[in-house]
Amino acid sequence: MTVDNSIRRRGLMLILSSPSGAGKTTLTRDLLQLGHLSLSISVTTRPRRASEIEGVHYHFIEKDEFLFQRDRGDLLEWAEVHGNLYGTPRKPVEETLAGGRDMVFDVDWQGTLQILEKMRDDAVTVFILPPSLRELRTRLERRAEDSTEVINQRLVNAREEIGHWNAYDYVIVNDDLDHAFRALQSILAAERLKRLRRTGLAGFVNDLLAQEG
Numbered sequence: 001m002t003v004d005n006s007i008r009r010r011g012l013m014l015i016l017s018s019p020s021g022a023g024k025t026t027l028t029r030d031l032l033q034l035g036h037l038s039l040s041i042s043v044t045t046r047p048r049r050a051s052e053i054e055g056v057h058y059h060f061i062e063k064d065e066f067l068f069q070r071d072r073g074d075l076l077e078w079a080e081v082h083g084n085l086y087g088t089p090r091k092p093v094e095e096t097l098a099g100g101r102d103m104v105f106d107v108d109w110q111g112t113l114q115i116l117e118k119m120r121d122d123a124v125t126v127f128i129l130p131p132s133l134r135e136l137r138t139r140l141e142r143r144a145e146d147s148t149e150v151i152n153q154r155l156v157n158a159r160e161e162i163g164h165w166n167a168y169d170y171v172i173v174n175d176d177l178d179h180a181f182r183a184l185q186s187i188l189a190a191e192r193l194k195r196l197r198r199t200g201l202a203g204f205v206n207d208l209l210a211q212e213g
């Protein structure tokens with residue numbers, strides 16, 4: 001480990017939003033493979049897709065349970081998206097950040113705004129755009145996980161989601177996946193070095209100044 005990496009810091013919240021099909025899930029999966037980030041696993045009332053695993057991609061719960069958790073204050077944020085309810089469990093977020101680990105969030109613009117209100121200094125927000133709407137449709141069709149009706153609804157909703165691009169710190173056009181992934185890694189690397197979240201820096205500098213030159 002380098003000295004820079006060994007200096008204590010608070011974890012950051014890497015928040016990714018995009019219209020459905022622009023590539024958040026793919027980029028998140030690639031980030032998680034790097035091994036030094038945790039995923040915030042949302043609760044949702046959406047039916048599970050064939051490729052999804054309970055507790056890995058989402059916690060799939062009934063609407064009653066969702067409302068119970070929300071009303072008890074267990075969710076850091078929540079929203080209705082494409083007719084389903086989604087929310088971020090609060091406790092894992094608090095534990096992860098306090099432990100100095102970073103967390104990645106796949107949430108829509110409504111969730112992003114709620115997180116920014118509550119935890120602005122911890123959040124790094126990234127909006128992923130598709131290169132074109134035609135390509136967005138192609139990706140949703142190629143993914144082959146949703147019915148034509150669901151895909152059409154997601155394309156209608158895409159325009160609204162895209163309309164919130166300017167609430168985000170960073171914007172990446174996911175045309176070439178490798179390029180987009182490298183851009184995301186650069187953002188993460190720079191944000192990890194931000195002075196304000198590096199709680200061990202003052203101590204390090206004090207030690208440095210106490211040394212003989």
Ligand SMILES: Nc1nc2c(ncn2[C@@H]2O[C@H](COP(=O)(O)OP(=O)(O)O)[C@@H](O)[C@H]2O)c(=O)[nH]1
Nearest residue numbers: 020021042078079081086087088106107108111
């Ligand atoms: N606010 C909020 N949005 C979420 C959460 N989890 C997922 N979403 C958003 O819900 C939308 C639909 O997600 P999903 O059903 O997985 O479909 P996909 O985007 O087509 O893969 C996306 O915009 C996600 O970013 C959450 O916990 N909170």
Ligand SMILES: Nc1ncnc2c1ncn2[C@@H]1O[C@H](COP(=O)(O)OP(=O)(O)O)[C@@H](O)[C@H]1O
Nearest residue numbers: 020021022023024025026139143174175176177
């Ligand atoms: N840069 C890219 N070029 C081509 N296909 C991509 C690219 N990024 C993602 N995809 C594909 O597009 C589809 C939708 O991506 P996904 O990550 O599921 O989007 P989201 O989570 O934003 O809904 C997937 O089949 C994925 O493999």
